[in-house]
Amino acid sequence: MAENLLEVHDLQVHFRTDGGVVRAVDGVSFHLERGATLGIVGESGSGKSVTCNAIMGLIPTPPGRIAGGRVLFGGRDLVQASAREMRRLRGNEISMIFQDPMSSLNPYLKVSRQLTEVLELHQRLDRKAARKRGIEMLEHVGIPDPARRFDQYPHQFSGGMRQRVMIAMALLCKPRLLIADEPTTALDVTIQAQILELIKQLKEDEGTSVILITHDLGVVAGMADEIMVMYAGRVAESAPAADLFRRPAHPYTRGLLDSVPRLDADHDELKPIRGLPPIVTKLPPGCPFAPRCDFASDACRRDYPAAKTIGGEHFTHCHHPLQEVSA
Numbered sequence: 001m002a003e004n005l006l007e008v009h010d011l012q013v014h015f016r017t018d019g020g021v022v023r024a025v026d027g028v029s030f031h032l033e034r035g036a037t038l039g040i041v042g043e044s045g046s047g048k049s050v051t052c053n054a055i056m057g058l059i060p061t062p063p064g065r066i067a068g069g070r071v072l073f074g075g076r077d078l079v080q081a082s083a084r085e086m087r088r089l090r091g092n093e094i095s096m097i098f099q100d101p102m103s104s105l106n107p108y109l110k111v112s113r114q115l116t117e118v119l120e121l122h123q124r125l126d127r128k129a130a131r132k133r134g135i136e137m138l139e140h141v142g143i144p145d146p147a148r149r150f151d152q153y154p155h156q157f158s159g160g161m162r163q164r165v166m167i168a169m170a171l172l173c174k175p176r177l178l179i180a181d182e183p184t185t186a187l188d189v190t191i192q193a194q195i196l197e198l199i200k201q202l203k204e205d206e207g208t209s210v211i212l213i214t215h216d217l218g219v220v221a222g223m224a225d226e227i228m229v230m231y232a233g234r235v236a237e238s239a240p241a242a243d244l245f246r247r248p249a250h251p252y253t254r255g256l257l258d259s260v261p262r263l264d265a266d267h268d269e270l271k272p273i274r275g276l277p278p279i280v281t282k283l284p285p286g287c288p289f290a291p292r293c294d295f296a297s298d299a300c301r302r303d304y305p306a307a308k309t310i311g312g313e314h315f316t317h318c319h320h321p322l323q324e325v326s327a
Contacts, residue, residue: 004072005176005209006032006055011069013047013054016062020281024050024064026233032177032226037203037210039220039241041256042230043277048213049099051230052179054079055211056096057086073177092122095170096179097163104166105154111138111165112150115172122173137168141198160191167198174206181213196223218260221245226313229253232278232288239314249308249316251293287319295320 013025025047032038040048053059055071057078071078073094078086090096098104106114115134119125125133131150138146141164154162163183170178180199184192200223203210212223220227220241227244229237229252237250248254255273275292278284286303290296297319305319 003034004031005034005074006211007070007072008051008055009070009072011051011054011071012067013050013059013064014067015064017281022280023283024233024280025054027069028230028233028235029069030228030235030238032209032211034176034209035203035207036225037212037223039212039214039224039227040230041214041217041220041227042236043215045232045277045280046230047233048215048230049181050233052096052181052211052213056090056094056179057081057083088122091118091170091175092173093175094177094179095173095175097166097170097181097183099182099185102159102162105162107154110151110153111157115150115165115169118169118172133172134168137172138165140202141165141168141171142194143168160188160195163191163195164198167195167202171202171206171208175208177209177211178203179211179213182215183212184214184219192219199223216260217245217256229256232280232283234288235317236289237314237316237318239310240312243310243312243314247310247314247322249310249314249321250289250318251295251320251322252289253316254322255292287317295322 008028008030011025011028015022015024028051042048054066055078059066066079069079112131112134116127116130119130119133135146135150138150143149143161143164157165183199184195196219199210212220214220224241227239227241228235229250231252237253244253248257258271259273261270273292278288284291285301287300287305290300293300299319305317307315307317308321309315310321
């Protein structure tokens with residue numbers, strides 16, 4: 001059995017707002033094996049990014065706090081780690097590609113400084129060695145003429161190139177875990193494919209474990225080994241990627257799949273999920289997806305469903321898994 005690099009147990013993240021307490025992450029559990037890729041999928045507001053920010057120790061306090069649970073990384077509980085320990089881990093053993101490359105880079109600093117600072121801090125390299133390593137990494141991520149571009153400012157790079165700089169920065173110290181938060185957002189489809197292929201290739205070269213956050217199941221189709229679908233701060237379904245695409249169990253997962261355009265479909269009509277995600281401060285009793293679900297029953301509206309095993313590592317939180325509905 002492969003060894004787990006990351007284990008998350010019953011993670012809970014709350015935010016105090018004027019409208020009440022937001023349970024942004026409410027009892028999320030999963031694990032990630034060494035060298036594997038986990039895709040976390042869901043609509044905006046489902047808790048994907050907050051889950052990974054909690055892993056990174058980046059929950060702003062106040063108004064947020066980790067209300068419970070454990071995050072074990074290499075056997076160490078990051079929830080109990082000190083700020084000094086987390087600073088040593090971030091950018092070194094755990095790196096994150098943030099959602100928006102346009103705002104993640106400091107516009108006042110040259111790309112060279114933003115890359116070399118990571119190496120000087122974590123790897124103790126002198127400026128000359130850090131510069132050499134930074135230029136090599138820019139070349140590795142496909143930036144043309146890296147020695148010249150190295151000393152330019154972020155505004156001199158296109159969106160796709162800025163994302164490549166972010167990837168280079170995240171991989172400089174060869175982290176054991178890479179978290180990619182919507183790494184292809186706002187990029188055209190050609191650049192999207194290049195960025196995803198780059199992450200996949202670098203993962204294979206370095207043996208890095210990857211968490212890929214996205215709202216699009218099409219993005220993780222060729223990337224993830226396991227997929228976790230989140231809704232309203234909870235896990236709706238989790239399964240090996242091939243199994244989830246072959247036989248989705250939760251109606252929400254089915255809705256996400258139906259909303260992805262397919263080249264092999266007989267028609268080009270999409271099937272959107274009706275309704276809107278719930279207001280997290282006013283979650284309905286029972287299953288939060290019940291108001292949008294075609295199969296909801298009185299039990300769904302009354303009680304939150306316990307986990308049901310569909311087979312092997314495939315489970316869902318649903319009173320009426322699609323396999324039972326169609327049986």
